[in-house]
Each structure stands twice: as structure tokens, then as C-alpha cells.
Amino acid sequence: MMSDEEREEKELDLTSPEVVTKYKSAAEIANKALQLVISECKPKTKIVDICEKGDSFIREQTGNMYKNVKKKIERGVAFPTCISVNNTICHFSPLSSDETVLEEGDMVKIDLGCHIDGFIAVVAHTHVLQEGPVTGRAADVIAAANTAAEVALRLVRPGKKNKDVTEAIQKVAASYDCKIVEGVLSHQLKQFVIDGNKVVLSVANPETRVDEAEFEENEVYSIDIVTSTGEGKPKLLDEKQTTIYKRAVDRNYHLKMKASRFIFSEITQKFPIMPFTARALEEKRARLGLVECVNHDLLQPYPVLHEKPGDFVAHIKFTVLLMPNGSDRVTSHPLQDLQPTKTIDDPEIKAWLALGIKTKKKGGGKKKKGKKGDKTEDPADAEPMDTTANGAASQERTSTQPHP
Template sequence: MSDDGSENSNEIEEEDVTDLSNSDVCTKYQEASKIINLTLTGLVSQSVAGAKIIDLCQFGTTVIETQVGKLYNKKVAGVAVEKGVAFPVCISVNEVICNHSPLPTEENAELKVGDIVKIDLGCHVDGYIAVAAHTLVVAETAESVPVDVPDDLGNVAVAAYNAMLIAADAIRAGATNTDVTKVVERVASNYGVNTIATVRMHQMKRFVMDGVKEVALKEPTPEDIDEGEEPVPECTFEQAEVYAIDVAMTTGDGKVRPADLRTTVFKRNVEANYRLKMKASRYVLTEVDRKYPTLPFTLRHFDDERQAKMGITECVNHGLLMPYPSLIEKNDAKVAHFKCTVLLLPSGTNKVTGLPMPAYFKTDKEPDEETAKIIKEITEREEKKARKKAAKKAKKKGKK
């Protein structure tokens, strides 16, 4: 102690560094990303004709939980390291865009040949989150290739995937979110498709999926603002930040509505409090505060599904939980959704999640000159990275 009773400065415990300037934090993001890519690869191979949506959701959840169970099992200061699902596995089919994660007692829908499937999921290790989304067309088997993929679907899928790559490249220290919005709008315009207005890219922090910094896929028009859409405040990206690059595009008008499907995905509103009346509601909130205090969850994760379904309404009505409804486009619209996670490192922006776009998605339209140049540079970097990784693996194998 010093004379005035305060602690000596060298005895004050430093606050934990929770961004990418901490190498341990970076490792945890990388581990979560590996699990996401492994799970997504498995889900793609399982998404064939006859597969049940609920089985796919449960399969993805099992893979994530099994893989995180192998990591960081030593307690830190007597406390177990939290890890697991950061965003429930969602399987959204055809005109349904996102957030469809059904309950086993209510839905047994099977995938059919030609269905358009959007997979969305998230994983965390010690609160450090990795997310991804992917679009595919259902074939007979994992080995067969979809045939007769509609031209408009191929076009919107190529547009969404290229926009994701371009946006990931544009998010770098010193750039602004308006810079990224402009490049996404440019890609959408070039391919003649529309962005899904409600989808936003977000900064991610420890236990936070939707940080303050966000990126709109398009600037709202005066009409959009009149209808309630809020402009995104401008922000500047900084080194050591993490972002979810989330892009959804459609052949429709991009104005979506809630689907006629039960909402099963929710997130705790940590700023809200209310004395609940129903026993079932108190059960739900107690379970959420204990197991899912900050990250999204699905009703499927509750031991007592009946109680959860009964209690969720009061929790939502009083603002304790925020719903993630399944969103839908027009029946004849084609929708593509791709998402990846990027780390803003000293060496540059590093894309750590996401699978390559299926080769059967094709379009006759060519990207504009600037987009084509950036995609070529990205492809060359990825190829160089792959060669380096293969050489390192071969060298390691040769030493054995």
C-alpha cells in the first residue's frame, strides 16, 4: 500500500485484453473457425434428398458441441471455459431466407431434389465467435451434382458470393462502413439483383455477435426510411477487430416479411427486467440467464420443450427476449446467402470461415472491371496460401 492507502501500481491486476492483439484470443477465434468450417462441410454433405431439416440442425449442433468439448478443458482460476454454439444451426429452404431452426415435435420436413438450402451457424470458444453461412442446391446424393440449376439462381448466388469476398477484402483498418456498402451495392447492381435490406454485417466481440459497428448492404432510400428502416451510423474499422461478413441477395425486391413458421431462435435482452407472472415464463428466463445470457439460442435446446413454448411469449412481450423470426421472400424469388468471419490482423484482413461457392452456380454476366480485379487478387492470394500450406504439410510429413 502507498501512504494514501491505494494499491501500488505494479500490484494492480491488468484488465484482460480481449481483442486480436492478444495471441491467445486470436488462437481461440481460429479454433472456433476450424469447428465452423468442419461442421459446415459436414452439413453440406448431409444436405441431400430425403434428409430431414431437424436432423440436419441436430447433426450440426452435435458436431459443434463434440469438437469444442476437446478444447480448453482446464479450468482458469477455478472456472470452466465456456464454449459451444454461438448461433443455432438454421436450415432455411427456398424462399425462406434465414433463422429456420425447427422443433422435433413440430416438423419433419424433408429436403427434395432442387431445393435451395441456406445453412447458417455459429460457434464460440471462451466467448470468441466464428460464424458462417452457405447456399447449396439439393441433389440425390452427396456425390451427385445438381442438374438444371436455374440461370437466375446461379446469377444471384454468384453475386452474393462475390459481394461477400469483395466486402471481406474492403473491411480493413482505416476504411469505413460506407466504403463497404458501396462495393456491395456495385456488385448487386452489376448482376441485376437486390440485397436483403434487413441483413447487416456486424463487428463481433467476446460474447457479442452484433457489436456497435455495423455495415448495411445498401443505403436506405427516403421510402425505406419512411417505412422505418434506420440509416447505419458511419464508423471506421480498426486493427484487431473481428467482423461477420453477411450477404444475402435475391431476385425479388429485397423487402422481406416474417414467415408463417414458429420462431424458435431468441436472444436475451440484458438491459430489460420484469417480474414474470407465469411459472413457465420464469422457467424459461432462469434457463436463459443460466445457459444463454448473451448469445442466441433455440427452444430446441431446452430440456422441457412444452414449458419453453408456453413461457416464451411472456418473456418476448415484456422485452426480456428478442426474437429472430424466419424471414421469407416472394414464392418465385431466388435467394442466396453467404457469410464468413474476418480477423483484422497486422498482416491484413484474414478470412477464416466459409466454404467455396459450389461450382454449379454459374452466370453469363461478367463482374465489373474493379470487382474482377479484386476477385483475381483474392484468388491469387488464396492459391498462394494453399501452396504454402501444402508445402508445409509435405515437409512435416517428410520428417516423420
């Protein structure tokens, strides 16, 4: 006999249609929030104002759902809106007092997440503030991230292992003369868990090792790809820039300062599980109180990391559901027109990109007849990615609509 706990655990994966619906609803809101944030990214606009709009949109949209159910359903921001510019790698979501603005030509990395009942959808996208196609090394680094994401999407499938993805994305980045940024992890997602134990390393080296893991049907992953024209070694320049934290639920400590106790009580009440931004707390008290909470490991910080000035950094992150009929990428946004200086010639990478992401339907899934000599794919199969110089733009046409 299964215990109640086991039964609940069993029901809360993708075998439950209700769970799939919640993931897809969260993804739809995340995609729309991303679209809104991109439309707000204009020269001379304050970054904090755009981050606030992204978070408010998610809160508002999720607040309209499941209003009339008896059981209270948690929902809202799963990861605060971040806008990291140029050589800043990630997690820049400044406090209200910050005056930083965007400038023409900035390479902007947007990162955000939404959850419904703890079922999380995250997305990150890179956009350059300019008219016309993105060219040169800026185009290379975005194409490297996008192509690596497309390869990862095809290799995160039942039977494949996490190390297969790590090796492949590094090979893709190298073909654009770029590096995958070290220290970035792609995590399995579970209900109320944004950083599950099954992970994919971005770069394997002696300092960072993870357990070998195999992908399985009905799992959900957040695939996180960050590429750089520099060394790919992130640096922490200023701890004061860190504003995003997550409650470490397994840690306890009796805080000494009154401000710390006040802030920690507010965090426990408002953000017991999901990452949050210090903007959402009372700012003066937060500055004082957060330090003691972090020093005693009650909070896990998400530091703002940087590459060297002058280096370009691109970020693409998506959420994928490993459904019985194949992989379903539920968060994405079309790229700008890219004209990279490099093209993909490597046969192994081309073979990965040609893989379908849906499995053939059992039974009588007949192939459609095309013109003579045409190879027509099963509609359940994914469209392979175009790998020409302007492949990223061609790919855009195949994924313009965020997946439902």
C-alpha cells in the same frame, strides 16, 4: 495507469495470440460443422434432424477443448444451426416436432456459429441439392452473394468505412441482376458479443441508418451477405416459425406466468449471452413461457423471414480477423460448380476483386520471379478472384481448404 478493466479490454483483442488461437479454433470447428451439415443435406431428410447434428457436433468438439484448465471456459454453440430453403431467407431451425424435409433441387442456406471462451466464429453457405453444375438464375444469385462476399472481404480493411462496403455489395448484386436483401447487418464481433455496435448495412435507406464507422486493425467482423432474385424485401409470414432467441441482458421484468418464470430461469442458466434455439428447452413450457418473455423484451427473437415464392435467395457469411498483416477470413466453404448467366464487366468491381487481402511484409519480402512478363504476387497477397462466367468455380480452387 490503466485500470484492470482497461487492461483486460486491451488484452482481449487480436493483439493477444491466445485470443487469435481461440478465434481460429472456433472457426475450424464451425467450418467442419458446416461440412458435416452439407453432407447430411439430402432429399427426404428432416431439417430438424440435420440442425440437431450440426449443434451436437459443435458441442462435442468444443467440449473436448480446454478440459484441463483451472478456470472454467465457456464454449459451444454461438448461433444454432439453421437451414433455410428456397425463398426462406434465414433463421429456420425448427422444433423437434416439425416434419419439414428437404427435396431434390432445393436451394439450402446453412447458417451456424461456434465460440470458445466467448470468441465467436460464424459461417453461412448456400448449396443446391442437385448433381452437376448449378445454372440459370439459381447460379446468378449464388454468384452474386459470393462475389459480393469477396469484394466485402477486400474492403473491410483498416481505413475503409462501413458505407464503402454497403455501396459496393449493392453494385455487385446489380451486376447479376439480383438484389441485396434489406435489413441484414454485418456486425463487429467481440468476446461474448455477436452483434457489436460497429455494423455494415446491407442496404442504406431512410428507414435504416447506422453510424458511420471506420474499420481498424485488430477488429473482428462477421460479414453477412444475402442476395435475392426478387425484391430483396424480407417478410415475416408466421411468428410461430421463430425458434431462435437471445437474452436481452439489459432488460428486466417481473414475469407473471409460472411457465414464463421457469423458462426464463432455464434460459438465464443455460444461455445467458449467446443466441439459442427453443428446441433446447422443455417444449410445452417453452411455447407458453417464451411469448411473455418476448412481449416484455427480455428476449430478442430472430424471426424466420421470406421472399416471395419462386424467388431464389442465397446467403454467404464469413468471419474475418483484421490482423496487422492483412485480413484473415477464417470461415468459408467451397462453392458448387456455378454457371451464371451474367459475367462481371464493371471495371470498378474488377478492380476491387483484384485487391490483395494481405499486406506486404515490411523489410525484405522479395517477389518470386516468374516467367518473363508474368506478374507474380507476393505470397502474402491474396489471389485475386477470377471473374469469368465460371469464376465461382475457379475461385473454389483457390479456397477449397477452410483457412486454418
